Amino acid sequence: MASYRCKYSLGNERYVQVNEWKGELRVDLREWQGDKPTKKGISLTLMRWKNVVDAMEFVDQSLGNKQVYNAHLGGNVYMSIKAGCVCVDIRQNWKPKDDVVPTKKCLCLRPAEYVKLKELIPDIGKNLPELDSVVPCYLQSDHMNQMGALQCSECNPNDFMNW
Numbered sequence: 001m002a003s004y005r006c007k008y009s010l011g012n013e014r015y016v017q018v019n020e021w022k023g024e025l026r027v028d029l030r031e032w033q034g035d036k037p038t039k040k041g042i043s044l045t046l047m048r049w050k051n052v053v054d055a056m057e058f059v060d061q062s063l064g065n066k067q068v069y070n071a072h073l074g075g076n077v078y079m080s081i082k083a084g085c086v087c088v089d090i091r092q093n094w095k096p097k098d099d100v101v102p103t104k105k106c107l108c109l110r111p112a113e114y115v116k117l118k119e120l121i122p123d124i125g126k127n128l129p130e131l132d133s134v135v136p137c138y139l140q141s142d143h144m145n146q147m148g149a150l151q152c153s154e155c156n157p158n159d160f161m162n163w
């Protein structure tokens with residue numbers, strides 16, 4: 001059974017919470033129905049969550065300029081703004097064969113929900129001191145040459161075994 005350290009409302013029965021399960025910490029963004037979590041949502045490793053936080057200034061710029069945006073959070077998980085859309089979509093894709101397709105593991109944050117999430121970053125951080133020691137893999141020494149990134153399941157999720 002997973003336990004959680006904190007749970008904050010984003011509005012519209014959507015919550016962000018820090019989960020601890022089998023010793024692993026995750027940041028979960030999810031829609032709930034009453035006291036029950038639904039399948040609509042996504043659970044992020046700390047590295048991917050750190051990439052969300054780090055990308056927010058670029059998300060803000062893109063929203064302000066009404067530009068499309070796509071950030072690779074690691075593995076097949078992306079945070080994006082689509083053309084003509086004011087929502088921030090955090091989504092897991094999947095590669096069944098040749099094409100990479102979106103899955104239902106996602107949460108498309110409406111503008112007010114995204115703003116709320118951004119405001120909650122310091123509170124989430126207080127419950128997640130471990131985040132300070134998380135270094136995104138692309139900054140780690142084995143990624144200093146291109147081969148390191150090509151062989152990394154976070155950076156190159158669909159082809160990392162082919163190198």
Ligand SMILES: [Zn+2]
Binds near residue numbers: 137138155
């Ligand atoms: Zn990597």
